[in-house]
Amino acid sequence: MAPDKIVAVNVEEIGGAMRAERAARGWSLADAAREVAALAARTGGRTASPASLRTQISRWENGRVVPDADSLALLRTLYGRPDLAVGEQPAVDGPAASPAERLRAAVARAHAVDDGALRLLRRQLALTAELDATLGAAGAATVVAAQIEQLDVTSAHAIDPYRRRAVAELLARAALLGGWQALDQDEADVAFARHRQAHDAALVADAPPLAGQALAGCAAALLAAGLPAEAEAVLTGAPESGPGGAWARIARAEIRIAGGERGEATRLYDDAAALVEDTDDGERVLWRDGVVPPVLAPQVSHRRDAAFAPYDDEALAHLRAGVDEPGLPARERARLRTQLVLALVARGVREEAQEQAGRARELAGAIGSRRAQRLLDEALG
Structure with a gap:
């Protein structure tokens, strides 16, 4: 063991060591996830999807959970830190929970999300949206990732249809934040995965404005990756009216601009503006007027001016x-x-x-x- 390394004997120390090693290399969470996945592929290991692995690394670094043995082995190799190891954990009385017991516990936790808890979750996400509006991904990415994970698990195990739709709507909003953050961080793969997640949740929530924005985010990620045909194709099935339709038309307009079709882009921007004009006031602002800008009904003029300037x-x-x-x-x-x-x-x-x-x-x-x-x-x- 290198003499200047501090042995990590608990979850907090492991997380701090991981965070320090990642920062020393100038890696984002997505960079670290890609490196872990690449190492696993070279050594015959298995990992979660890039978006899920990014969230896992965030949770490991923040001391929320203990990395499993296989993941720790990959991290030791990746960072050259043989000292990354979990110390002895206190013994747990009784046998480990069975798969059926774990499922019952997850369903019970989801069932505990009543109307009061939903109000708290909405307030929590509203505050996160304000933080994102002020600091962007630099100040809110970790919080957003944690909320996405929490809402995703809750939505998956909610049995009551009303509760599942309500949680799914919050998941869609959180995943949209995460998707735009990832695109801002130049992580097109993560942005696409987050927006796909938002779209799936929006369908469960029966929220066309969110579904349209999610597909526009998918298209933006594909266009950023140099895949204009795929960006066009992913918009198939997007809402035709309302804010969701406006988002889809903006996405198509940006694809046309990239291809030099300014006339068709103009028509699409005009269509989007007309749809926004028909939008109810309640759909124009996501949380509070003057704090978080319109995201359900997009600011068409800003995007059109930027495209044609x-x-x-x-x-x-x-x-x-x-x-x-x-x-x-x-x-x-x-x-x-x-x-x-x-x-x-x-x-x-x-x-x-x-x-x-x-x-x-x-x-x-x-x-x-x-x-x-x-x-x-x-x-x-």
Whole structure:
């Protein structure tokens, strides 16, 4: 054992050691999950899916659960830490719970989520949404991942249809947050998985606005991965009306823009705007007006201006004014500022682009947006 290593003898120490090793390598949770999965593939081991493994690593690092023996072996190899081991655990009286007993316990925990608990879960997620709007993934990703896991288990074991739909709606909202965070962190694979999870939950909840946004997120992840045909295909079955329909049309418009079809993109943005105009006020704001921006009914004008700013003078003027709009969440401010830089570079206005890039990088760094940083680097060289 290396002399400068501290032996990890309990869950908290293991978690702290894992977190320190990951930080020393500059890895995100998704980076660590990919490295663990790759190591397992090379050595014949098995792991969870990338999205689930990312959540597991977060829970291990936070001392919530003990890594299993196989996972610990992978972590020891990955980090070069033979000292990562769990000390003796206190003996448990009686035999271990049987599979049937574990299922009964899970169903009982889900059944305990009554109307009062649902109100608390909604309040908890609302606060998380506010935290995300202020700090982005840098300050809220771990909290969101933990809430997704909790809601996913509860939804899976809820027997009462009303409770299952209610929990599934919260799961859809949480997974949407996680999906947009992952896309912001330039983790297209995790973003796609989270948005798929949100879509499945939205179908259980019978929530078309959430289902439409989830499919738009799937399309955005596929488009970011260079798969425009697949992005178009994933939108099959998206809602045709309401906020969900607006999200689907925006996603299709962005696919058209990427393919140079500006005329068709204009029509789709206009259709989306018309659907938003027909949206009930109760669907416009996810939590509280002025705190979290409209996400059920999207801000069509922002997205259209960002898409057309490289070619259209009016759109560029709107985008210049929009980047300083009061009340925008941190992720939207960083996205719009980055899009403004890209538009200015496309128009050859390098001096203003450089000036705006400094502010965009500051915003991106504050919220942990590796995607914005990459786009700025690619545009400015």
